[in-house]
Amino acid sequence: MRTTRQLSLGGVKIGGGAPVSIQSMTNTDTNDAEATLAQIRELAAAGCQIVRCAVPTIRTLDAFERICAESPLPVVADVHFDHRIAVGALERGAACVRVNPGNLRGEAEAREVARTAARLGKPVRVGVNGGSLNREIAARLGKTAQAMVESAEYYIRIFEEEGCRALKVSLKSSDLRITLEACRMFAARSDIPLHIGLTEAGPVSSGIVKSSVAIGTLLLDGIGETIRVSLTAPPVEEIYAAQRILEAVGLRQASPEIISCPTCGRTHGDMLSLVAQVEREVRRIQSSGKRIALRKIAVMGCEVNGPGEASDADVGIACSAHGGILFKHGEKVATLEKAELLSAMIRELEDATLR
């Protein structure tokens, strides 16, 4: 894990050893404060920690101000082209603004945003992507990772010269390898926290795969202080995907990890529905606000993959030809009828439940 400076985004700590936080972005019309707030509440309930809203025009600031005042989450204003919107958003309640300085009118405008953020003690996300490189740097280096990093450093200098040091940086390309290279290069050269994710990740099925590869690879390298999974899907799907990525790399344990064998010709019983039922029970218990104090649970289709391969599960069930077994840490603790498997697992889940 690299050492990063810490900033506070409306109370959510980013960098400096804070847990990796999860962001999303509303896709309602920001002018419709009611609809946007409803979506933010839904995102918060799903586990989102920071939310971003597009503020496309000065006129949108009225609704945006109300959203900031009533939002249960800190709100980041997403601003392009017009620095006056960024300044206005900061003055009217944004916890942070995201600008791509490369698409503001010029350097003077970027400096004005920086001075406003510094005066109000609010952080700024400096975004660099394929579409907003510094022009001179892009001309010299092309659309490369090096150009992205040098563009970011160029803009960081401007912000820091104006006294704005609470910065996070995003480096995003729709090319996964360039994104990875840019983030690694930047991480090796700077202590500024990185916001990671892929931009324009495409349809949800391939978007989840691309984001998992990109974000997962960086997190495993210790890079990334806050993440957003971009999906062309309802925003709450982004939160679920982000949580799964953090769980996959071992950075978060929202719920017991469920391991199950891929079904094969040895499988006894209807594994797919058994796994789905166990998953549903875990969610049911957790949605009542309880926590299940188990690290791993297993649902296995046969004795081959049962206690042996899932010996690191706290509790597991494995089907056999005529029934099944309950096992704990690799040891069989009970032989069961087929019809008892699910209820035995539910009993174990509830026994391990804490308020």
Next chain:
Amino acid sequence: MRTTRQLSLGGVKIGGGAPVSIQSMTNTDTNDAEATLAQIRELAAAGCQIVRCAVPTIRTLDAFERICAESPLPVVADVHFDHRIAVGALERGAACVRVNPGNLRGEAEAREVARTAARLGKPVRVGVNGGSLNREIAARLGKTAQAMVESAEYYIRIFEEEGCRALKVSLKSSDLRITLEACRMFAARSDIPLHIGLTEAGPVSSGIVKSSVAIGTLLLDGIGETIRVSLTAPPVEEIYAAQRILEAVGLRQASPEIISCPTCGRTHGDMLSLVAQVEREVRRIQSSGKRIALRKIAVMGCEVNGPGEASDADVGIACSAHGGILFKHGEKVATLEKAELLSAMIRELEDATLR
């Protein structure tokens, strides 16, 4: 990319610079040859290149022999515990057997499998996972990556001593970090191709994320010659997920990559359905056996993310407040009515279509 020895698995080359191949496993009862063959044909149509079938008992070998004879794909026999099943499978048509030598009765039995494979000129997959470590090594090193690698090397020596050098190795733990560490350690020490994947990847939603992170991270490191995504789901889902992972890391281009912006408050038009329609058209054209000679196409929700951020797309459409534009390589080539956007994209797809 590390240099690996090449083996031929029923005609599919693995290692030695061959493209990364995609595998799956049937989840029908192997005794039901008809159902298993139907599933293999479905897997082949989806792009699967190698299929594995569980052969749990000697009696299953009759059906297995018929499956091998009629399968459109090379068939790997998945055998546990009883080496006679592995020997029989090789003699009766398996293109390869997978054994975890650690769960065979003993070393003599592993040697018999090795001699049979060598005599028939067929490859063997040597599997090592949390459940089948060499006992002495596990006692010394625990359930660590080092123990997995040393177990693999111990068994490889046995197979090579019997003249069986056409080997691939899998090192799988349900712990993602241990899997990555073991594969990297093995890759640095051996020229034997690696079969990569996670075992017991769990429910489909989190399984895809975990597999994408694990397999994607290794492939980006140049590790992995053949892959299987294990999902508790219909096997063809494993093929789709595997293809998306190979596409994400740039190792395969099955179809034009569709990039689309995550929707936000600036989005004009119904992006989600537009992206889905474009995806459907791409599939429709390709399912007729044609290839679309485009690398990237874009569907963008507004002028901010349109031609600029998607300037590396060969063709794109971007919505605006009252209609939209068609762009190529970042340059606007036409202004369109809203209703014309999809048809303009379809025309571009068809213009780029080859038989």
